[in-house]
Amino acid sequence: MKLFDFVSEYPDEESCKLKFKAIRDKEGVVCRKCGGKAHYWKKDKWQYECKVCGTRTTLRSGTVMHGSQLPFRYWFIAIHLLTSTKKSFSALELQRQLGHKYYEPIWGMLHKLRLAMGKRDEKYMLSAEIELDDGFFSTERPFEDKNSKLKRGRGSQKKTKVLVMTESKEVKGKTTKKGKPRKVGYIKMQIIENLKAETITQEVKKSVSKEAELITDASTSYVGLPKVVKHHKAIVIPKEKVGVVLPWVHIAISNAKRLILDIYHNVKPKFLQSYLNEFCYKFNRRYFGEQLVTSQ
Numbered sequence: 479m480k481l482f483d484f485v486s487e488y489p490d491e492e493s494c495k496l497k498f499k500a501i502r503d504k505e506g507v508v509c510r511k512c513g514g515k516a517h518y519w520k521k522d523k524w525q526y527e528c529k530v531c532g533t534r535t536t537l538r539s540g541t542v543m544h545g546s547q548l549p550f551r552y553w554f555i556a557i558h559l560l561t562s563t564k565k566s567f568s569a570l571e572l573q574r575q576l577g578h579k580y581y582e583p584i585w586g587m588l589h590k591l592r593l594a595m596g597k598r599d600e601k602y603m604l605s606a607e608i609e610l611d612d613g614f615f616s617t618e619r620p621f622e623d624k625n626s627k628l629k630r631g632r633g634s635q636k637k638t639k640v641l642v643m644t645e646s647k648e649v650k651g652k653t654t655k656k657g658k659p660r661k662v663g664y665i666k667m668q669i670i671e672n673l674k675a676e677t678i679t680q681e682v683k684k685s686v687s688k689e690a691e692l693i694t695d696a697s698t699s700y701v702g703l704p705k706v707v708k709h710h711k712a713i714v715i716p717k718e719k720v721g722v723v724l725p726w727v728h729i730a731i732s733n734a735k736r737l738i739l740d741i742y743h744n745v746k747p748k749f750l751q752s753y754l755n756e757f758c759y760k761f762n763r764r765y766f767g768e769q770l771v772t773s774q
C-alpha cells in the first residue's frame with residue numbers, strides 16, 4: 479500500500495479500530511473461557527461478549543496488540559512502515575516521527591511485530607533445492623563479558639552464528655560466465671548456539687521439507703543432514719567459489735548484514751533474531767504488504 483492510500487484509508491484512530499474489528503470478525507473470536515465462537519458485539523465498550531458464558535474479550539486481547547496501551551493507529555503506521563519500506567527504520571526514528579514521549583513502548587511494538595513476522599514464516603517449510611550455509615553476524619558483547627580479552631576498537635563485539643537456508647532453483651537451459659544461474663525462492667535465517675552437527679540437523683528438520691535437496695559445503699557440521707532430507711549434496715568448495723556454488727545464501731547474508739549495520743548499528747545478540755525475522759519476512763514477500771495485525 480502506498481503512503482497516500484494508507485493516509486486516506488486510515489485517517490484517524492476510529493478508522494483503524496474499525497478495520498481491526500473487521501479483520502477479527504473475519505478470523506473469528508474464540509472465547510478463552512469456554513472456547514465458544516459466537517459473540518455479541520458490545521458497541522459501547524468496544525468488546526465482544528461470549529453468547530454462551532458471557533466472558534468479555536477486548537478488541538486487542540489475544541492479538542499482537544495484547545496488553546498494549548498505544549493507539550491502534552500507531553500499530554497500523556508501524557505495520558505499514560514495516561511492510562512497505564524496502565529497508566527498515568529504528569524505534570528511535572519511529573518514536574520521533576510519531577512524537578511519542580517514551581522510547582520503550584515504541585521499541586516493544588516493533589519487537590512484537592517482528593516476532594509475529596517470524597511466526598508467520600515459521601509455518602512455511604522450505605522445499606525443492608535449497609542452499610545452506612552458516613554466517614557470522616557482529617553483535618554487541620553482553621555487558622558482563624566486557625572485561626574479557628575480546629575488547630578492542632570501539633565497543634566490543636562478538637560473532638553470533640546464523641544458519642541461512644535459501645530455496646534456489648537452477649534456471650533451466652541457461653548458462654552464464656559464472657555457470658548456471660539460480661533463481662531464489664523463500665529464505666530462512668536462524669540463530670544457532672553452535673555449529674555442532676546435532677544442532678544444525680535439528681534446525682534443518684524444523685525448517686525444511688523431507689523431500690528437499692540440500693546443497694552445502696563439505697563441513698562436518700552437515701554430516702547429519704542425510705537423516706532429515708532425501709538428498710544432501712556436500713561439495714568441497716574453495717573459498718573463491720563459494721559465491722558460485724551457494725550464490726543466494728551469500729547474497730542474503732551480505733544484504734542482511736549491511737542492512738542491520740546501517741540501521742541498528744550495535745545489535746544485542748538476543749535481538750538479532752528479531753531483525754533477521756524482518757529481513758526474511760520482507761524478502762519472502764518481496765515487499766507485498768500483508769496483514770500482521772491479528773498474529774500474536
Ligand SMILES: [Zn+2]
Pocket residue numbers: 509510511512513514528529530531532533
Ligand atoms: Zn465463553
